[in-house]
Amino acid sequence: MILSPLLGVLLSLIALATPIAADLDVPIGIPTPRAFAFSKVFYGQKVSGTSPASSGYDAAAAQSGTMTPSQLQYSLFWSIDGQGTANETLHGLMELRGLNMKWAWAGLGFGKSMLDAQFIVCHQMSGNKYDNPMKIEMHEHASLFKYAPPRHLAGNQAMIPVQGAYTNNTLSCEFNRKLRPQDGEHKDLDLGFTDVLWAFNPLSGLNPSGTWFTYHEEQHRGAINADLHGGVMWPAPTKSFRKKQMHGFGMMAIWLGLFPFGAFYARYLRSTAGWTLVHMTTQMTGVAGILVFVIIIATDWVQLSRPHAIFGLILLSFIAVQFVLGFASLLGLSNESLNNIRRWVRGTHNRLGFVLLLCSIAQVGLGLDTIYPWVEPRGRAAWAIYIGVVAFWIMLFAATELYFRKTVIRKEVKPVKYSPVNEKSDNVAMRRIGRGGTAVTLVDASATAIPMPNTRLRPDLQMYTWDSLNQAILNGGQFVVGNGRYVYSIAEWMSSHPGGQLILHAVNGTDITNDYFHEAGFDAEEFVPKPKAPAQQSGRNQGTLPRVSTSTSATSDPHVSTAFGGSVLQEMKIAPLMDERDWKLVVKSRRTHVHTRLAIQKLSNLLVGELIPESNNSHAASPDSSLREFDPNEYRRYALVENTPLTPLAPIVKFRFCLLYPYDLRANEPEVIYPGQSIEICARINGKQVTRYYCPSANTGGLSMLEILVKVYPHGVMSQYLFKQKPGQRQVKIRGPFGKPLVSPERPLSLGGTDFIPKRIMFIAGGTGITPFLQLLLMTLLPVAEPLRVQVDYNAQMDDELTLRRNDKVAIKHHYYDGWGIGVNLRTGEEGAFPVTVTAPRCGPRARITLIHAINTAGESIMGSEWIEGALLAYPNVLEVHRFVADGSQPEVPLGITYPTGLTEANLDQIVRNRFGADDEDDDEDENGSSSDSRKCFVCGPPGFDSWTVDALTEVGLDMRQVVILPSDRVL
Structure with a gap:
């Protein structure tokens, strides 16, 4: 698109240099006006020798001292020859009278304006006493589609000179011109009323091409509507040059002023609160201004075949697209449906805006060349302003971009791509620690968090606990926590955050340290995918297996006597729970980007409070811990990674959530959510904070991964909200666990005891009240990574099975839920399938x-x-x-x-x-007598x-x- 206007300018320059067809000879002779049927005086003016007029010709004539009362007059005489035949011809005479004319010219044009008309021009070819006073030239001119002297028409001539002369202060040119040339180059003149232009200049100067053909005075031009056959002509309004100037300079101010300013502000000053309002105001003002200036030029006649007009229409259509994209991007900051495509919309909006700004440079240059052609000196000031403004913006954008890349953008934080597990370094594997059944590694806690003693570091700030902060959020507050310690108000950023309001509402009331100081995949090297369990063998027949012995002396012992067995259990407890799909959805849900240093500096100005641990928090970290303490009242954000309807017969849906930053540890974080305990889910739905309690149906990973079963009711606020979300698109806030467990959280110390249930x-x-029971079921009868005592011997029947002996201890890694499981014999270290029925629950x-x-x-x-x-x-x-x-x-x-x-x-x-x-046998005492x-x-x-x-x-x-x-x- 940029080449189009530049090509138009180039074609105009080429046109100036194109060889001109040889002029036809004009026989010397004095035409007789009375020989013509019709006449029209286009211009007539009395000239006084004592009162110089305002025109250049009249002033020059008055100053010469030789003027006598006379008439400056331009007239057309014409007849239609061969009327009614195919060779109808306009037989015309152009006559210009005036004193002391030099290099005078008189012209007749066919068209609505000089930007599209075809001309017949008669030139006086004498400027001093040595020239032949009677010599004239007459030829056709074609418009250059700009306000520049039209060039001689090359090719076929529809106008044939008859005779002419300059004598007695009169320039006369007689000609014939076919009404219907039918040559594909010339206009027909007999299609109803004909648009006719007239102009003259009695004192012409040299133009840039070196010919005596310069502009007419403002009053020495006009337009008429002509019925050439009927001999009737009446004045028509001339096309206003001032309207074109208003249109041109107005568009220049918008395209080279408002639009670049709005783009610059949005790109480099978005750390300023209210930047969206500034950007939106400037762009909407610019769009409104464009419409105004389009209307101004539309009130005049516009030739849509010109390059500037064609390119302008193209830009207008893309401005409409850009306006829709910008409006959609703005709505996407707060609208959930549009937010799903906002990234694409915003990217398209930014790229299209950049292209439009580049195209506008060419379009403004093309328009400026139309009213002030580059080859002429009269528009030098306008061109200087144009070049200066363009150069200013180019240098400003380039310098600011370079400054941002050098000093503002944080290059030390770079995206990290996930690599397969076999490419992980040993150092990462060695840094794993146990955390509620998931593989975790230590993050540099000192860089993102500080220990939280009860002593206040900033007594001048308002004090918050997680509980009081949550209450402030429910009351309409908008706060986030940074570094696990400081509370920041984000209220003023709700309408102008570059990431949108939805992400701010998602993080409202949570710790944003990882979001603010890292990019989305910063912990990719920490991720180890969950190993896939082998498929169950079809040849196993659980019905033939020996049943559990009725002996009451055997129970599963939680204690493992060998160091080998203990290390195997520890490895099983830290086995990862997330597969690669889960991890990708977690990273996608984060929706973070690397914040600039300006954004980080801006955050420091929003500090309003300090977070202090609860005085009665039983999970408080030890003084020497580098991790912040766990607080069940703290909302932590999770990614929805699964949303699976279980059956079409009933609206039961399984939702699975993964902690958004699974390697961001808390000291004394619970490794297990016990049966009967619940979590609280918070989401912003229809502009309100909505909370609901749910019992996780399966929990083997502490708080790193949660699974709930939910019955979706037609009018259920939270259940409908969760059901409509797609995995990887939303963050939800979850805190807990809360409630008294159904069974004792602590296992008995005595060997083989079962007092915990x-x-x-x-x-x-x-x-759905069954969910606490499912927790209990998984904990007591289907445990994972817990030692179970073997009650009866079992000999392997297939190559992938375990051989077990009575009193062996086995830990299950995976249940097939058909009476079989994959486990590890803690005595031998062998891994394989075995029937769960041979163990004691x-x-x-x-x-x-x-x-x-x-x-x-x-x-x-x-x-x-x-x-x-x-x-x-x-x-x-x-x-x-x-x-x-x-x-x-x-x-x-x-x-x-x-x-x-x-x-x-x-x-x-x-x-x-x-x-x-x-x-009676076990009503009052257990088997250990307690x-x-x-x-x-x-x-x-x-x-x-x-x-x-x-x-x-x-x-x-x-x-x-x-x-x-x-x-x-x-x-x-």
């Missing part, structure tokens, strides 16, 4: 766990069905499942006992008596379900001291 557990769940073989699950439809039975099936196949004597389906439908894969009816009091009475009745609370009944479900269940249990006669009601808002 009651011997009889009954869990009565309604709908963590809760002991005499434990009895009963699930009573009330659901509305069979589709809801999908929740945790894989885990329940795996537990039933692994320990059928421990777990018993009763499922009540209110609508009477049957699950595709029934597990346990299914009832095609709703849960009733009679059902509860029967199950309680069979599974929860007194057992007293324990051996029975617990947990109730969890939607509002109304828990109260009905409690009433029913009371009627059954269950001791209410054994009943625990879990809050429904913590799981639904």
Whole structure:
């Protein structure tokens, strides 16, 4: 596009240098005006010798002292010869009268303006007494599409000179011109009314091309509409040169002033609050100005075939596109739907803006060359301004860009690409430490965080705790934490943050140290992908396996006697949980970029408070710890990496979240979320902070990876919000864990003890209230990286299986949930498949766990069905499942006992008596002789379900001291 206007200028220069066709000879003769049928006086003016007029010719004549009263007059006489035939011809006479004319010329043009007209020009070829006073020239001229003297027309001549002379102060030129030349070069003159231009100059000078042909005075030109056949002509408005000047200089001010200023401000001053308003105001003002100046020029006639007009229309169309892109990018700062494509929109907007600015330089130059041609001296001032402004912006942009690249942009922070695990250095592997079941490595904590003693470092600042900071956020505050210590207000940046409002709302109330001082993939070298478990062999037949012994003396011991076994367990605990897909989605969700030093300096000006640890925080870090302490009230951001509907029959969805910065450690961070504990999810939905509690359904990685099962209700605010999100597109804030665990968090110190769990557990769940039970199930019957005691010998049947001996200890790495698993023999270090049924469960073989699950439809039975099936196949004597389906439908894969009816009091009475009745053998004492609370009944479900269940249990006669009601808002 840039070449188009430059090509137009180049063609004009070439036209000036193009050889001119030889002029036809003009016979010397004095035409007779009376011989013509029609006449029109274009211009007539009385000249006084004592009162010089304002025109250049009149002033010169007056100063000569030789003028006498006379008439300056320009007239046209014409007839139509051969009327009605194919050779109709305009027979015309141009006559210019005046005193002391030198190098005078008179012209007649056919067209609306001199930018597109074809001309017949008569020249006086004498300027002094030595010249032939009667010599004239007459030829056709063609427009250069600019306000410059038209050049001689090369090629066929439609005008044939008849005769002419300069005598008695009169320049006369008689000619013939066909009305319909039909040569593809000349205009037809008989199509209704003809647009005719006239102009003259009685005292012409030399033009830049070296010919005596210079501009007419402002009053020595005009336009008419002519009916050549009828002999009628009437004045027409001339095309205003002043309008073209207004259009040209107005466009120059916008394209070379407002638009570059707005672009410069948006690119280099975005660390200034309100930069979006400045950018938007300047660009919208520029667009409005363009429309105004387009209207000004549109009120005059515009020849759309000219390069400047064509290129202008192209620019206008792209300005409309650019305006839409800019508006969409602005809306994308706060609109979730547009934010998904904002990166593409913003990139296109920036690149198109750059191209438009470059094209505008050429377009303004082309327009300037139209009204002030480069080859003429009269527009030198305008060209000087143009060149100066263009040079100013080029130098300013270049210098500022160089300055930013040298001093502002942080080159020390560079993107790091993920490399396969076999390319990781040994140093990274050696720096792994255990953290809740995920592979982690130490980050340079001193660079991003500082220990948090209770002593205030800045007493002049307002004091916050994580809890009080969260309350301030709920009250409408907009704060972030940096370096784990300082609180910054981001309110003034909400409308002008380059990354958009959505990312600021996402980080509101969280620590942004990693986001602000690193780029999105800064910890890529720390990532180790989760190893893939081998596929289950189809030849295994769990039905032929020996069952668990009825002996009550064997339980799974949490203690491993050998250092070898302990190291294997430690390696299993730190095994990574994220695969490569999870990692890519985590990095994508971060949406960070390297902040400039100006942005970092700007952050320091937003400091408003200091974060102090809770005085009663049980997780407080030790004084010598380089890590900040864990606080369950701190919201940490997670990436949604999975959003999977479990069945089309019921709106049950599995959501999986990965910690946004999984290697950013906290001292004493919980390694396990225990059954019954919940997490709180916070999201900004429809402009409001919305929080909900959920029980993670599976947790083997502490807080690094969380999984929840959610029933999506048609009007559920949080569930609908999560369901609509795509993995890798959103950050959600999560804190916790909260709540009292269903079982003791600490394992007993005595060998083989099972005091951490009651011997009889009954869990009565309604709908998604089953999630705390699933936590309990995974912890007690389907553990990972926990030592399990082998109760009976097992000889390997296939090459990939383990051989196990009674009292061996085995740790499971992966469950197939069909009664088999992949594990490691902690005695031999061998790894392979084995039947889980040969081991004793963590809760002991005499434990009895009963699930009573009330659901509305069979589709809801999908929740945790894989885990329940795996537990039933692994320990059928421990777990018993009763499922009540209110609508009477049957699950595709029934597990346990299914009832095609709703849960009733009679059902509860029967199950309680069979599974929860007194057992004299273990009612009061455990197998080690210590007293324990051996029975617990947990109730969890939607509002109304828990109260009905409690009433029913009371009627059954269950001791209410054994009943625990879990809050429904913590799981639904």
